[in-house]
Amino acid sequence: xxxxxxxxxxxxxxxxxxxxxxxxxxxxxxxxxxxxxxxxxxxxxxxxxxxxxxxxxxxxxxxxxxxxxxxxxxxxxxxxxxxxxxxxxxxxxxxxxxxxxxxxxxxxxxxxxxxxxxxxxxxxxxxxxxxxxxxxxxxxxxxxxxxxxxxxxxxxxxxxxxxxxxxxxxxxxxxxxxxxxxxxxxxxxxxxxxxxxxxxxxxxxxxxxxxxxxxxxxxxxxxxxxxxxxxxxxxxxxxxxxxxxxxxxxxxxxxxxxxxxxxxxxxxxxxxxxxxxxxxxxxxxxxxxxxxxxxxxxxxx
Amino acid sequence: xxxxxxxxxxxxxxxxxxxxxxxxxxxxxxxxxxxxxxxxxxxxxxxxxxxxxxxxxxxxxxxxxxxxxxxxxxxxxxxxxxxxxxxxxxxxxxxxxxxxxxxxxxxxxxxxxxxxxxxxxxxxxxxxxxxxxxxxxxxxxxxxxxxxxxxxxxxxxxxxxxxxxxxxxxxxxxxxxxxxxxxxxxxxxxxxxxxxxxxxxxxxxxxxxxxxxxxxxxxxxxxxxxxxxxxxxxxxxxxxxxxxxxxxxxxxxxxxxxxxxxxxxxxxxxxxxxxxxxxxxxxxxxxxxxxxxxxxxxxxx
Numbered sequence: 001x002x003x004x005x006x007x008x009x010x011x012x013x014x015x016x017x018x019x020x021x022x023x024x025x026x027x028x029x030x031x032x033x034x035x036x037x038x039x040x041x042x043x044x045x046x047x048x049x050x051x052x053x054x055x056x057x058x059x060x061x062x063x064x065x066x067x068x069x070x071x072x073x074x075x076x077x078x079x080x081x082x083x084x085x086x087x088x089x090x091x092x093x094x095x096x097x098x099x100x101x102x103x104x105x106x107x108x109x110x111x112x113x114x115x116x117x118x119x120x121x122x123x124x125x126x127x128x129x130x131x132x133x134x135x136x137x138x139x140x141x142x143x144x145x146x147x148x149x150x151x152x153x154x155x156x157x158x159x160x161x162x163x164x165x166x167x168x169x170x171x172x173x174x175x176x177x178x179x180x181x182x183x184x185x186x187x188x189x190x191x192x193x194x195x196x197x198x199x200x201x202x203x204x205x206x207x208x209x210x211x212x213x214x215x216x217x218x219x220x221x222x223x224x225x226x227x228x229x230x231x232x233x234x235x236x237x238x239x240x241x242x243x244x245x246x247x248x249x250x251x252x253x254x255x256x257x258x259x260x261x262x263x264x265x266x267x268x269x270x271x272x273x274x275x276x277x278x279x280x281x282x283x284x285x286x287x288x289x290x291x292x293x294x295x296x297x298x299x300x301x
Numbered sequence: 302x303x304x305x306x307x308x309x310x311x312x313x314x315x316x317x318x319x320x321x322x323x324x325x326x327x328x329x330x331x332x333x334x335x336x337x338x339x340x341x342x343x344x345x346x347x348x349x350x351x352x353x354x355x356x357x358x359x360x361x362x363x364x365x366x367x368x369x370x371x372x373x374x375x376x377x378x379x380x381x382x383x384x385x386x387x388x389x390x391x392x393x394x395x396x397x398x399x400x401x402x403x404x405x406x407x408x409x410x411x412x413x414x415x416x417x418x419x420x421x422x423x424x425x426x427x428x429x430x431x432x433x434x435x436x437x438x439x440x441x442x443x444x445x446x447x448x449x450x451x452x453x454x455x456x457x458x459x460x461x462x463x464x465x466x467x468x469x470x471x472x473x474x475x476x477x478x479x480x481x482x483x484x485x486x487x488x489x490x491x492x493x494x495x496x497x498x499x500x501x502x503x504x505x506x507x508x509x510x511x512x513x514x515x516x517x518x519x520x521x522x523x524x525x526x527x528x529x530x531x532x533x534x535x536x537x538x539x540x541x542x543x544x545x546x547x548x549x550x551x552x553x554x555x556x557x558x559x560x561x562x563x564x565x566x567x568x569x570x571x572x573x574x575x576x577x578x579x580x581x582x583x584x585x586x587x588x589x590x591x592x593x594x595x596x597x598x599x600x601x602x
Binding site for chain 1: 465466
């Protein structure tokens with residue numbers, strides 16, 4: 001990545017994150033279920049790269065809209081992403097005790113409250129879109145449809161289910177192939193990243209062609225993101241990642257480096273990213289989204 | 302309940318349940334995450350009284366609308382109710398191995414898949430409303446808002462959190478009072494039952510006054526339902542209920558019979574039901590909903 005593109009990413013983050021976090025970090029301050037609100041807030045505040053909200057707001061800008069138009073969708077995406085991390089970290093799933101450098105939700109609040117905190121965040125994602133009267137009812141219900149499809153059994157949750165079953169297969173010595181790995185990633189990580197870009201399009205009233213281009217770009221970015229995630233898990237230190245690393249291989253999890261080798265995985269990453277960027281060229285204002293897409297493919301954590 | 306009212310309840314069930322179940326029982330037959338779809342389907346098909354969908358469709362009829370207008374809301378309600386049962390039954394929550402006379406979801410599919418089946422059903426509830434193009438975008442997004450508010454941290458999930466914490470308080474010998482019990486029930490059971498009635502109003506385009514009356518009636522019916530649930534847990538056999546009974550007291554759970562005595566709880570049940578029925582009197586076509594409300598308060602399981 002050029003120094004210029006890097007500056008653009010930094011400038012966009014400095015501009016967009018305060019808009020996002022001003023609304024995002026304060027939603028669960030009242031209500032009767034105080035302990036639950038604390039548990040939800042704990043994971044929202046744990047940080048992270050805010051990849052999905054930023055992609056969503058940049059997609060709105062890429063078609064000439066305002067980032068603020070996509071704010072409720074951006075919040076909903078991060079609620080869904082955060083709930084999925086809480087549930088994935090549970091002992092019955094990936095059994096992680098460290099996330100973004102902090103103890104995971106169930107370690108702090110107990111398993112029962114952590115399950116409920118995830119349920120609460122998932123539900124609130126739809127609430128925050130429904131309550132955004134700055135968007136027409138048509139755009140809001142379209143956003144709900146896109147998000148529910150991407151997050152549900154045909155998308156993210158389905159991918160997590162296959163991934164869990166895959167670990168069981170691996171332990172039983174059953175073979176895997178690249179096609180199966182791609183299905184899991186398309187559902188588990190890809191669907192919500194694709195939706196991030198598509199929701200920016202929906203919120204900013206994209207034309208059909210613009211939405212189609214962003215949808216395709218989002219799918220490819222989702223795949224690129226996952227390949228880089230696998231590469232990082234195989235090559236980074238725990239300190240850099242803020243979570244346990246090398247655990248994919250330790251658990252016999254199928255990953256791109258395992259299937260394609262490290263160099264093969266890097267080639268696949270570059271090729272996928274370039275295909276995504278091609279899709280963005282026809283849009284009126286793609287430079288920030290393009291820079292961010294390159295940044296994601298080259299990120300160090 | 303008079304024999305005539307009983308006949309009306311039976312006739313309405315015979316009329317409404319086939320409409321509901323024809324759509325409801327078949328949604329997860331395809332897709333890539335086959336095992337997850339099986340897990341979701343398993344709990345949907347496990348039966349139950351379909352209280353929420355029937356209340357929703359009868360509320361639509363009570364204001365002169367058609368039951369079919371409320372079908373997607375009815376499905377969404379039962380998806381949410383079913384997901385909440387799957388998660389409540391988990392070892393980290395109420396730790397139940399029997400539900401509706403069948404092994405609970407996590408006993409059959411494992412804890413990880415059961416958590417995901419719940420997540421999938423919760424997400425699909427919003428999808429099924431968003432996809433119902435027979436309702437205007439305005440009504441669909443209003444339905445999403447009502448459902449998310451009732452099911453989320455300000456409603457059902459918040460109530461379950463307080464209930465879990467309450468069990469811990471009881472084990473620690475801390476005192477409870479009626480007010481605290483009512484908050485838990487208003488959130489945990491009441492919010493979704495109120496939403497059932499309110500969603501029928503939203504789907505069938507109720508006037509403001511009609512919606513207000515149904516909302517109040519729904520709140521009171523939710524409370525009555527919970528009082529009767531507590532009474533049944535204290536007095537019924539496991540065979541009648543299809544789940545473990547007497548466990549509330551065994552776990553030191555606060556219930557209406559514990560706080561008010563069995564006779565006091567029965568008086569509270571009757572009084573609450575009558576107040577709910579008062580709210581329905583002004584509606585154009587309340588007889589079926591009225592009969593069903595009486596039936597619920599007198600049900601044997």
